[in-house]
Amino acid sequence: MATEIQATKTMRKIMADHFFELDRAAKDGRPRIAWCTSVGPAELLRGMGFLVYFPENHGAMLGATRMAASCIPRANSVGYSPDICSYLTSDIGAYLMRTTPLQKAYQIEAVPRPDVLVFNTNQCRDVKDWFAWYAREFKVPLIGVHSYHNIGEITDFELRDIAKQIEGLIPTLEEVSGEKFDVDRFRDAVRLSRETSQLWRACLEAAAAIPSPWSFFDATIHMGPAVVARGTQEAVDYYRILLAELQQRIQNQVAAVEGERHRLYWEGMPIWGKLRSLSELFASLKTSVVASTYCNSWIFDQLDPAEPFESMARAYTELFIVRDEAYKERYIENCHDLFRFDGIIFHDAKTCPNNTNNRYGMPARLAKKLGIPAITINGDLSDLRCYSEEQARTQIEAFIEQLEGR
Numbered sequence: 329m330a331t332e333i334q335a336t337k338t339m340r341k342i343m344a345d346h347f348f349e350l351d352r353a354a355k356d357g358r359p360r361i362a363w364c365t366s367v368g369p370a371e372l373l374r375g376m377g378f379l380v381y382f383p384e385n386h387g388a389m390l391g392a393t394r395m396a397a398s399c400i401p402r403a404n405s406v407g408y409s410p411d412i413c414s415y416l417t418s419d420i421g422a423y424l425m426r427t428t429p430l431q432k433a434y435q436i437e438a439v440p441r442p443d444v445l446v447f448n449t450n451q452c453r454d455v456k457d458w459f460a461w462y463a464r465e466f467k468v469p470l471i472g473v474h475s476y477h478n479i480g481e482i483t484d485f486e487l488r489d490i491a492k493q494i495e496g497l498i499p500t501l502e503e504v505s506g507e508k509f510d511v512d513r514f515r516d517a518v519r520l521s522r523e524t525s526q527l528w529r530a531c532l533e534a535a536a537a538i539p540s541p542w543s544f545f546d547a548t549i550h551m552g553p554a555v556v557a558r559g560t561q562e563a564v565d566y567y568r569i570l571l572a573e574l575q576q577r578i579q580n581q582v583a584a585v586e587g588e589r590h591r592l593y594w595e596g597m598p599i600w601g602k603l604r605s606l607s608e609l610f611a612s613l614k615t616s617v618v619a620s621t622y623c624n625s626w627i628f629d630q631l632d633p634a635e636p637f638e639s640m641a642r643a644y645t646e647l648f649i650v651r652d653e654a655y656k657e658r659y660i661e662n663c664h665d666l667f668r669f670d671g672i673i674f675h676d677a678k679t680c681p682n683n684t685n686n687r688y689g690m691p692a693r694l695a696k697k698l699g700i701p702a703i704t705i706n707g708d709l710s711d712l713r714c715y716s717e718e719q720a721r722t723q724i725e726a727f728i729e730q731l732e733g734r
């Protein structure tokens with residue numbers, strides 16, 4: 329049995345406090361609540377005094393608790409296709425069914441009502457369509473940033489445009505919050521977010537150690553505060569604790585997977601409802617999944633309080649998901665240098681083409697460049713009808729056998 333990460337208890341408390349604080353604010357009407365996409369301009373919202381709620385985090389909870397299966401058809405029934413983002417369909421379905429995993433986890437009846445909805449299309453168009461549904465439902469303002477996609481080199485023009493768009497959100501946010509924009513408060517949120525990111529990066533990079541002290545499956549759980557609490561002191565404090573523990577584990581040679589024989593990279597979305605069984609499967613095969621694009625997506629260490637708008641534009645445009653194939657390949661090659669994995673698993677998530685990178689020949693190109701094998705597993709982030717456990721198990725076992733043969 330792998331040794332449990334002690335910081336988990338603290339992480340659970342941070343997540344619980346996050347939802348309790350939102351629930352109180354929703355009841356009191358203060359502070360105002362902004363819903364934000366997961367790689368949206370959270371620092372500006374925090375810096376303007378909003379509490380920030382992330383529907384994608386709720387989507388992941390619906391997936392992890394497997395509630396998504398019953399909620400998705402409800403959204404399909406109002407016209408949202410089963411082929412689009414299953415975070416979106418499960419979340420809207422859950423809302424229509426008046427259900428949420430928050431009820432069982434925290435005895436919170438409903439997700440917090442938004443005062444404003446703020447998106448960034450850097451990850452996909454689905455987030456805007458998703459928030460537009462709630463804007464109609466709650467009759468609150470929908471504002472956001474329209475980003476570029478599939479870009480290689482990022483130009484000054486693009487960065488200036490995104491920075492201007494972020495700045496352009498301020499008048500509506502002032503109107504909703506009733507408070508004047510205060511640049512120092514904003515800079516402070518940017519500073520805290522950068523510190524969170526730097527610590528989160530260090531935690532993820534701890535997995536470069538052999539054996540790795542933690543795995544992708546642990547990181548998907550511990551990334552919660554990096555998503556929902558970036559821009560707060562609590563998140564910074566939390567990742568200091570986690571990093572110290574990981575460093576201690578490295579020193580004591582505590583491995584996420586006892587007897588680690590193989591190391592893998594996970595490309596694409598997690599399969600939320602199957603994290604445990606996948607983690608157990610890999611552990612039984614003495615294989616540690618040491619790095620992933622997904623968990624790295626919440627590293628925003630470009631943020632700089634001296635240039636808050638410009639650095640936010642950079643942080644939210646330099647993201648992997650925004651970039652072209654050539655950039656993405658270089659990125660994974662760099663990860664290979666650092667984490668020394670001997671194979672790559674591509675997850676083809678049926679309802680998220682945006683975070684699925686096997687469809688244009690990348691596995692074959694990377695396998696050739698890096699001299700390591702790659703496989704593709706079909707599945708989905710939340711819609712388990714798209715995932716065959718049996719098939720995935722057979723594929724993974726055969727893949728590890730192939731690694732053994734090398």
Ligand code: SF4
Nearest residue numbers: 413451452454680682
């Ligand atoms: S990136 Fe994928 S999972 Fe995330 S909101 Fe967009 S479609 Fe959904």
